[in-house]
Amino acid sequence: MKVLDYLKDHVTYLDGGMGTLLQKRGLQPGELPERWNVSHADVIVEIQKAYFDAGTNIICTNTFGANSLKFDDEELQTLISAAVENAKKARELSSGMQEKFVALDIGSMGKLLKPYGDFEFEDAVEVYAKTVRIGAACGVDLIYIETMNDSYDTKAALLAAKENCDLPVFVSNAYGEDGKLMTGATPAAMVAMLEGMHADAIGANCSLGPEQLRGVVEEYLAYASVPVLLKPNAGLPRSENGQTVYDVFPEEFSDVMKGYVEAGIRIAGGCCGTTPDYIAATVAKTKDLAPKEIVPKNRTLISSYTHVVEFKDSPILIGERINPTGKKRFKEALRNNDIDYILGEGLTQQEKGAHVLDVNVGLPEIDEVEMLKRVAFELQAIIDLPLQIDTTNVTAMETALRRYNGKAMINSVNGKEEVMREIFPLVKKYGGLVVCLTLDEDGIPAEAEKRVEIAKNIIRVAKEYGIEKKDLIFDTLAMTVSADSHAALATLQALNVIKHELGCHTSLGVSNVSFGLPNREIITAAFFSLALENGLSAAIMNPNAAEMMKSYYSFRALHGLDENCTDYIENIGKYASVAAAPAQTAGATAEGAKDSEFQSDLQRAIVKGLKEQAAALTIERLKTEEPLDIVTSQIIPALDIVGKGFEKKTMYLPQLLMSAEASQCAFEQIKNKMASSSSESVSRGKFVIATVHGDIHDIGKNIVKLILENYGFEVYDLGKDVPPETVVDVVVEQHAPLVGLSALMTTTVPAMEETIKQLREKAPWAKVIVGGAVLTQEYADSIGADYYAKDAMATVRYSMQQMGQQA
């Protein structure tokens, strides 16, 4: 019998702890338990046989850490095949009459993936793939991925399993006391991602005792439509007379497990500290229970690496600002690789209340595949909102979905056969909630009925791919009402039918409706309210638009979605009066004038680190002064005051940074002005900066970058963990005269030395400045650097000197 068939009608039992039992049998601290598959095969077989005898259906091979990071290929092959043999032997020897299966056990490889760690996602997939291929070839019945404490790592392992075998895959995560994974994901977020990728059973194991996992179990059962598994620890270990004792015993353990099986757990076992006694007790108490039926939950979910966003009654706001269409400054940012600007758009939308961010970086002259991959990655490093991947480039779509940490929204498919055949396979493989535009080969139908027909066809084709209705969200296309006075009505009618008759969620890019009209925000917001009333589930919109936010909060309050109008009361003030801002600026000026120690208010604002004031005062000055005059007469002198204060130790690092931030706000205003008047900016010179290969500390590097930019250098920031070749390539390409390298650890200084060596060969003109906690003058000399900079100001002074300029 196949394990999935068995699972349909039975509560299925996993095994219990292995590591803790091996320690009792003499496994030494730090010794790799996988080697015991060969050296102590008899012990492994004996333990696994005891589990089968206790009633276990699925034995996990002793391969938790069997991966290519710990073992070379040959040993890996030997250990995994021995492990599978041991489990099969235990199965033969056991007298148990139950159905018995062998699962290839895969634990976390213990490396954290980028952006927090240094491991590439694709490399992680390959590590797991190797283990999967060997295990599958040895003839296991299923893959059991377990004890994963990071969602991204989990995705890599599941993807590897799906791509390298046809076996069922069970996935189990390790939750902390806060009910979240170490990297922050909730159980619901894991359900969304793992079901989207078609894991066959999902759940939790390790870290806590059964009772402490109650919240986690309940969340799984509320969200999951696949069988849920649970493999808790025997509580916590403590020491008693020199013996290690776990504080939950078989009796109590099995009582709690019984309750969980009654609540709907379908696969039960134990983790650290549990023994065959725990499994036997659990089996005895639950084997006669009828397995609880698994009901499809039909919840429309997307997720980030921390949480889910559910499409239900309350409207979902999808921020539309990460998109170059019609935005000069955004296009410029894309062309210049100015990721910070793009991320800034993301953060602002998050602050303004967006639930999801649309990400569109399509521009004819850039490499969209690379850019989308990079932007989606960088956004996920700092913003925990789910993303909507928005592109017509299928390769870009797949690349982004593959690396997305969670279950994304996908923008979009439409009724065209060709488009569906391209996109649906990606949805099936990576999971996702797909925006479906109701247009097809014949264009956008004018009539609502025809748009509904297209929707029905999309539902039918999606079903062929196993994509459920709940994972489709229909966009009935908002058209320009100034061009066709019935346009809005058709959109609303189609929306209404799709929501209420087809039972699907809906979304609209609402602002299209108002093209060509004055005061667009007003009519757009009115349309938004009407659409919500007709059943709109989500809007792609600008969260900075006050009118839209007013409609949003009002709708929620009026529709019983905002208990006691709490959100309305808390937020509406922000949108009620927009005229407050100029008054504030005037106030700032007046206050600043009191201080006579500075040449001007702007200088004072910069020195004191007052960001808003610096920006407002710069805007004031730009009305009458040339942008570059402001830089030379105001900003640079202010920076000098701060720089000298820092060097004399009358000002400290946090203050230096605050001034730098304030001057950056001033610079941003100047840049805006110059972009609109398209005059050329003046650069003091190009400066390439990087944290060297192997090092992931970049705060020092970022401080230096900020101060350099303040002084007018054109900084090319290559980020952290940068290979020597990349540094060389950029220095050569830009013919940059200055290079700054940062390293924190003694272990990464060799990478710095190598980078310098390669630079000397390929870019002999470049002056190399080094810095970082571990460096000293002697160290810098020994690796052949041109200059050792003890801090950011030292870097600026040296760079100015090299460029023949006065600091």
Add this chain to the structure above:
Amino acid sequence: MSENVIFVKKYDEADKALAVNEREVLRYAGYLGLPETMDETLREVFSQVVEELKGAFSYQVCYRRMDVTWEDGMPQFSLQTQSKDLAKCLNGSREVILFAATVGLEIDRRIAKHQRFSPTKALLMQAYGAERVETLCNAFCDEMKRQAEAEGLQCTARFSPGYGDLPLEAQRDVFRLLDCNRKIGISLNESLLMTPSKSVTALFGMGAGVCPGQEHKCESCEKKDCEFRSDDVRA
């Protein structure tokens, strides 16, 4: 007595032993003045940071107790090393406690977020995180010291891979011995850096009559020109 088991301890932020030392936070941030003399704008940003980081930490320690024997003046235990400085620190201990401590990944996320748009906040958060994990280590060690005293034992000062002549490479063994990733979610990368970044691994010895040694890190550090060297040592 030596044990095969790795224990995990979790701490509550409200624990008195984890009280925040603001002056220490500011020192880590490169602000060498007194907290009282901070100007208003800096004070404002600092209090925003303090506010934002409430509840952002998850304090965890995993540890194990191991027997030590001595051969030719060198300690023999599961962590194999020729470090003379470590031998000196352990000065005849019969047991060691090896531990890893972390305040969790969330602080790294917050730092990453602010680094691009508010480097001042990022800097202060770095400093805050550093102070938190130091304080956590102190709280853990103090607790162990009290337990040891109850058993009639004394503890030595704390020692970490990378101190003196104990190479950072010892981190690999520490991670093997403590199963840090699985127990409390710390991972070690190829360059021997830990993630979450606000994590510490260390060990200390226990024994009857062992000398506590120098506890103050700055005093025993060779980098005499360090910007961050704490005031009382500089003076």
